[in-house]
Amino acid sequence: MDRSLGWQGxxxxxxxxxxxxxxxxxxxTDDGELNKFVKDFPGNESCHPPEAKTRxxxxxxxxxxxxxxxxxxxxxxxxPPSWSQSSDSQQYxxxxxxxxPSARPRSPWGKLDPYDSSEDDKEYxxxxxxxxxxxxxxxxxxxxxxxxxxxxxGLGKSTLVNSLFLTDLYRDRKxxxxxxxxxxxxxxxxxxVDIEEKGVRLRLTIVDTPGFGDAVNNTECWKPVxxxxxxxxxxxxxxxxxxxxxxxxxNRVHCCLYFISPFGHGLRPLDVEFMKALHQRVNIVPILAxxxxxxxxxxxxxxxxxxxxxxxxxIKIYQFPDCDSDEDEDFKLQDQALKESIPFAVIxxxxxxEVRGRRVRGRLYPWGIVxxxxxxxxxxxxxxxxxVRTHMQDLKDVTRETxxxxxxxxxxxxxxxxxxxxxxxxxxxxPGQSWxxxxxxxxxxxxxxxxxxxxxxxxIQVGPGVLLALPIxxxxxxxxxxxxxxxxxxxxxxPTRDRSRN
Amino acid sequence: xxxxxxxxxxxxxxxxxxxxxxxCEMLGHxxxxxxxxxxxxxxxxxxxxxxxxxxxxxGLGKSTMVNTLFxxxxxxxxxxxxxxxxxxxxxxxxxxHVIEEKGVKLKLTVTDTPGFGDQINNDKCWEPILGYINEQYERYxxxxxxxxxxxxxxxxxxxxxxxxxxxxxxxxxxLDIELLQRLxxxxxxxxxxxxxxxxxxxxxxxxxxxxxxxxxxHCIEVYPQKCFDEDINDxxxxxxxxxRIPFAVVGADREHLVDGRCVLGRKTKWGVIEVENMAHCExxxxxxxxxxxxxxxxxDITHNVxxxxxxxxxxxxSHLLPRGPGWVNLAPATPEQLTSPRPLRACRxxxxxxxxxxxxxxxxxxxxxx
Numbered sequence: 001m002d003r004s005l006g007w008q009g010x011x012x013x014x015x016x017x018x019x020x021x022x023x024x025x026x027x028x029t030d031d032g033e034l035n036k037f038v039k040d041f042p043g044n045e046s047c048h049p050p051e052a053k054t055r056x057x058x059x060x061x062x063x064x065x066x067x068x069x070x071x072x073x074x075x076x077x078x079x080p081p082s083w084s085q086s087s088d089s090q091q092y093x094x095x096x097x098x099x100x101p102s103a104r105p106r107s108p109w110g111k112l113d114p115y116d117s118s119e120d121d122k123e124y125x126x127x128x129x130x131x132x133x134x135x136x137x138x139x140x141x142x143x144x145x146x147x148x149x150x151x152x153x154g155l156g157k158s159t160l161v162n163s164l165f166l167t168d169l170y171r172d173r174k175x176x177x178x179x180x181x182x183x184x185x186x187x188x189x190x191x192x193v194d195i196e197e198k199g200v201r202l203r204l205t206i207v208d209t210p211g212f213g214d215a216v217n218n219t220e221c222w223k224p225v226x227x228x229x230x231x232x233x234x235x236x237x238x239x240x241x242x243x244x245x246x247x248x249x250x251n252r253v254h255c256c257l258y259f260i261s262p263f264g265h266g267l268r269p270l271d272v273e274f275m276k277a278l279h280q281r282v283n284i285v286p287i288l289a290x291x292x293x294x295x296x297x298x299x300x301x302x303x304x305x306x307x308x309x310x311x312x313x314x315i316k317i318y319q320f321p322d323c324d325s326d327e328d329e330d331f332k333l334q335d336q337a338l339k340e341s342i343p344f345a346v347i348x349x350x351x352x353x354e355v356r357g358r359r360v361r362g363r364l365y366p367w368g369i370v371x372x373x374x375x376x377x378x379x380x381x382x383x384x385x386x387x388v389r390t391h392m393q394d395l396k397d398v399t400r401e402t403x404x405x406x407x408x409x410x411x412x413x414x415x416x417x418x419x420x421x422x423x424x425x426x427x428x429x430x431p432g433q434s435w436x437x438x439x440x441x442x443x444x445x446x447x448x449x450x451x452x453x454x455x456x457x458x459x460i461q462v463g464p465g466v467l468l469a470l471p472i473x474x475x476x477x478x479x480x481x482x483x484x485x486x487x488x489x490x491x492x493x494x495p496t497r498d499r500s501r502n
Numbered sequence: 503x504x505x506x507x508x509x510x511x512x513x514x515x516x517x518x519x520x521x522x523x524x525x526c527e528m529l530g531h532x533x534x535x536x537x538x539x540x541x542x543x544x545x546x547x548x549x550x551x552x553x554x555x556x557x558x559x560x561g562l563g564k565s566t567m568v569n570t571l572f573x574x575x576x577x578x579x580x581x582x583x584x585x586x587x588x589x590x591x592x593x594x595x596x597x598x599h600v601i602e603e604k605g606v607k608l609k610l611t612v613t614d615t616p617g618f619g620d621q622i623n624n625d626k627c628w629e630p631i632l633g634y635i636n637e638q639y640e641r642y643x644x645x646x647x648x649x650x651x652x653x654x655x656x657x658x659x660x661x662x663x664x665x666x667x668x669x670x671x672x673x674x675x676x677l678d679i680e681l682l683q684r685l686x687x688x689x690x691x692x693x694x695x696x697x698x699x700x701x702x703x704x705x706x707x708x709x710x711x712x713x714x715x716x717x718x719x720h721c722i723e724v725y726p727q728k729c730f731d732e733d734i735n736d737x738x739x740x741x742x743x744x745x746r747i748p749f750a751v752v753g754a755d756r757e758h759l760v761d762g763r764c765v766l767g768r769k770t771k772w773g774v775i776e777v778e779n780m781a782h783c784e785x786x787x788x789x790x791x792x793x794x795x796x797x798x799x800x801x802d803i804t805h806n807v808x809x810x811x812x813x814x815x816x817x818x819x820s821h822l823l824p825r826g827p828g829w830v831n832l833a834p835a836t837p838e839q840l841t842s843p844r845p846l847r848a849c850r851x852x853x854x855x856x857x858x859x860x861x862x863x864x865x866x867x868x869x870x871x872x
Contacts, residue, residue, distance in 0.1 A: 125573050126794040128604035130550050131542045133798035140732070143537050165532055200535040243814050246806075389533045393540035401653050412649045 142201035145392060146251060148282065149206065150225060150274065151259025152213040155289035160257075160348035161206055163361055163372055164384055167193050168350075186211040186224045207253060213270055222274045229253050229281045233407040252404060255318070255387065255395045256282045259289040260343060266305040267313075275315045281403055283318035283395050285387075286310070291345035291378050292363060292370045299345045306343050317342070320386075321394060338386060344379040347372055549600075549607035551657045552797060553638075555689075556612065557631060557681070558666025559619045562696035567664075567753035568612050570766065570777060571789055574601065575755075576612055592617040592630045613660065619677055628681045635660050635689050639812040659809060661800045662725070662792060663689045666696035667748060671709050674716040682722045689808055690725040690800050692792070693717075698750030698783050699768060699775045706750045713748055724748075726796070730803055743791060749784040752777055 149157040162168055189208045194201060209225055232251045239248040256278060260271055275284055286306065291299055310317060323335050349372045353362040361372040375381050387395075556564040568576050576597060596613040613634070618627060638659040645655045663685055667678060674682075685691050693713070698706060717724060724747060726740040754768045754777045767776040777785045792800070 124603055125571070125601065126603075126789065127550070127552075127601075127608050127797060128606040129794050130606055130608070130797060131545055133795065134545055135538055135542060137798060137802070138538060138541055143534070195532065195534060197531055197533070198535040200538060202534045202537070243817060245810060384532070389536040390540065392534075392537050393544060397544075405651060408651075409649050 139200060142203060143392075144203040144205070144250060145396070146205040146207060146253050146255075147387075148209070148225075148229075148253045148256040149259070150209045150212055150256055151287075151289065152261060153210070155259040155261060156346075156348050157208070157257075157259055157289075159350050160287075160289075160346055162350055163348040163380065164387065165193070165195060165204060167195070185215075186221050188224060188228045205251070212274075218270055221270075222277045225274075226277050226281060229278070230407065233281075233404055234411070236404065237408055237411060252399055253282050254392075254399045256284050257287050258284055259287050260306060262288055262290050262293050262302065262345075266302065267309045272309070272313050272315070275310075275317070276313065279316040280406065283398055283403070284315075285318050285383075286343035287383070288343045288345040290347065292347045294345070303341070303343060303345065318395070318398070320391065338382060341379050341382055344383040344386075346380045346383055347378040348380070546606060548654065549609060550797075551609045551611075552801070553611040553613070553658060553660050553662075554792070555615070555631075555635075555660045555663045556666065557615045557618055557663055557685075558696060559668060560616060562666040562668055563753045564614060564664075564666055564696075566755055567666075567694075567696075567751065568614075569755045570753045570785065571792065572599075572601065572610060572612075574599065576610075592627055594630060594634050611658065624677055627677075628684050631681075632684060632688060635663075636812065639809055640816075642809065643813055643816060657801075659804055660689050661797075661804045663691045664788075664792075665691055665693045667693055667713065669695055669697050669700050669709070669750075671701055671705050673709075673712040679716065679720055679722070682717070682724070683720060686722050686724060688812075690727075690803055692725050692788070693748040694788060695748050695750040697752065699752045701750065710746075710748060710750070725800065725803070727803070730807070743787075746784065746787060749788045749791075751785045751788055752783040753785070 147161075149161060151157055187210055189210060190205055191208070192203060192205045194203050196202070207228070212221055212225070215221065229252075232253060236248065236250060236252055239245065258271070258275060260267065275286070278284060288294075288299070288302060288306070294302065320335065320339055323332050347363065347370055349361045349363050349370075351361070351363070352359050353364050353369055354360075355362065355369050355371060360374075363370045363372075371377050372380050554568075556568060558564050565576075576599060592615060594613055594615050596611055598609065598611045600607060600609050602608070615631060618631070621627070642655060642657065642659055645651065665678075665682065665685070667674065682691060682693065695701070695706065695709060695713075701709060716722075723729070726743055728740075728744070731737040731740055752768065752775055754766050754775070756766070756768070757764050758767050758769050758774050759765075760767070760774050760776065765774070765776045766778060767774045767782075769775075776782050780786055
């Protein structure tokens with residue numbers, strides 16, 4: 001442990017006896033659970049602190065976590081049998097009722113407490129429990145994640161979503177007939193589902209785009225999608241700038257899985273146009289759908305070709321963050337493999353088949369069985385690991401810090417430009433003079449979202465706290481560069497600033 | 503003849519309205535609890551920040567207490583009689599240090615208020631303190647309103663203010679009450695009985711009860727505030743803490759040998775007062791409250807409640823100014839705005855949407871998302 005200022009403390013282990021604790025217990029006010037608590041206290045419990053990890057968590061979780069009991073159990077009784085797998089949920093911070101002179105206040109973190117014993121009290125300040133404090137709050141709040149799936153009909157989007165999250169979201173879906181499809185336009189539908197695992201709650205929202213690419217003339221069929229994403233940004237922006245920020249609903253799309261058909265020769269014009277329209281708004285993860293129609297060699301070839309085309313067209317798909325330089329080789333190799341699997345060749349399945357005695361999700365063909373979760377058969381496991389187990393937080397961060405900030409900056413700039421024009425127009429116009437027709441037309445030719453927002457903002461604020469001088473943006477703070485800095489749009493006022501990862 | 507069987511598709515849940523994972527049919531699991539790991543790792547990388555302010559008269563052991571809390575010589579504790587002259591006016595000074603423990607980095611800023619309450623006429627001596635606190639809020643607000651914001655806005659807002667009550671043994675003094683009333687509306691306040699080694703255990707209890715009564719009479723809500731308890735666990739935990747507020751603490755930065763052990767304490771002719779000894783003083787409780795268990799909570803309440811109150815106040819007050827172009831409103835905050843405390847509001851945490859705050863409801867309520 002290194003610190004900028006430190007004591008040279010000597011610590012001597014304390015002699016703590018059960019009897020001593022019990023004696024002082026009698027002095028305190030009767031506290032039923034506390035008594036029980038101390039009775040079960042087996043002395044100095046050795047905690048196994050999880051070593052502070054400074055790396056992105058691996059797909060295989062190194063230490064098996066004990067079942068985290070429900071945090072909100074109103075039963076206050078301390079359960080002795082579960083002492084061996086105690087977690088922070090079970091132990092209450094009983095310290096405020098002092099027991100004995102030498103009893104260290106019982107830590108609420110239990111097994112997860114990074115401090116081993118009472119000697120640590122002498123040496124350490126105690127804030128290494130901070131990650132646990134944050135953890136506890138996050139578990140209480142739960143998480144949310146919004147995933148968009150886009151692609152033509154029949155590419156297996158719904159099946160894949162069901163396989164990924166082990167739900168049955170599309171159970172009641174009715175597929176449209178051919179006649180109905182002629183009249184169909186692109187819609188945006190949302191399904192929300194709550195998933196809970198090991199005490200952690202996730203509110204998953206799937207945004208679907210039925211009708212995309214299905215019409216005869218698909219010009220600008222990505223427009224509704226882009227508008228939807230912008231709408232979510234706009235709503236968040238409005239909420240964030242409003243007066244009451246207590247219950248902001250975050251519906252921003254965190255990730256878009258774009259399905260590429262396996263039957264073509266790489267990207268088609270529609271794919272390219274869609275991705276180019278959306279790559280500045282959302283994290284795009286390209287997927288090679290229905291990969292069970294391809295041999296491994298074909299998969300490889302297609303992947304390479306798609307990657308080349310993506311680069312050639314300047315499409316900025318979601319980039320994985322680089323490994324820290326202090327990661328081990330094994331992890332770096334894994335990371336490298338992940339990056340080279342783009343686009344993920346996936347297979348989804350709603351059915352369960354039996355293979356060699358095990359029940360797995362798969363597709364049964366006369367010539368064999370395709371297992372969805374077999375890494376040798378497809379990249380499903382990689383996709384799920386990336387999406388859920390290792391990069392979910394990063395996807396949300398990039399959405400929040402890059403895409404949303406870009407949108408916000410653009411929005412504000414266009415708002416200010418409009419308002420400046422409006423003001424100039426007012427000042428230019430003298431009484432008796434006719435309108436400057438051109439500028440007015442220019443101003444009102446298209447109600448852009450930013451103008452709408454401006455009006456909405458001024459109508460929302462209770463005491464309309466509106467708008468004065470443009471602030472001078474502060475000079476960019478010196479931060480280390482992120483290799484993904486190309487995400488940042490050029491700022492007209494100040495040059496491209498490095499958005500870094502701290 | 504076909505040895506491979508195909509099972510029926512996973513059965514739908516009995517409650518079609520909210521599909522959940524089917525444990526019986528679930529093969530493997532999704533693995534969403536790893537999001538916690540991801541969060542934790544990210545938090546460890548970025549590090550944490552904590553800003554604490556100590557307020558109290560000279561000689562109550564504030565600097566010593568800070569040193570004891572963080573086990574470092576954050577300041578040189580000023581000793582009496584070393585010729586240090588008392589400052590004529592209240593000056594605040596802050597020091598920032600980065601300390602690291604077990605891989606967790608904490609950027610700690612401590613603000614001291616020497617000269618508080620030392621003058622003959624202590625009227626309005628709380629104004630520099632309130633001004634400082636509001637200035638930090640203002641700074642954060644300005645950063646938040648920029649067009650291109652930083653990824654991580656540096657947080658200099660005061661998360662906790664430890665108020666040192668002199669151990670008179672009677673009750674809270676008028677100065678204490680005036681200051682606490684104003685401070686509690688702006689920042690999380692944790693009052694402590696300073697230099698508690700001048701009171702016996704019984705005297706401490708009596709003093710504590712009187713102080714609690716005083717606080718109740720004057721409607722002063724110290725941390726942990728009752729209205730912010732989120733659930734039953736919190737309430738139980740926090741009410742235990744509230745029973746013991748204000749903690750009777752003793753600070754020390756010297757070590758002495760007691761029974762063969764080396765302890766932090768104050769040595770007197772009649773014994774050694776051990777700081778870490780729960781029978782002697784309640785310092786461990788204070789430390790655990792501030793650092794080990796409620797640090798994040800302090801920050802959250804500062805961010806979600808006190809800062810939001812400030813922000814709303816500023817945005818509302820700005821409507822007095824003429825409208826104009828541009829994005830960011832704020833006219834520079836008037837000194838009056840900075841130093842006067844805001845009206846008391848029963849503001850709740852973000853998740854507590856069952857009750858409405860006065861005057862803060864949105865003009866256009868949003869439809870709930872599906």
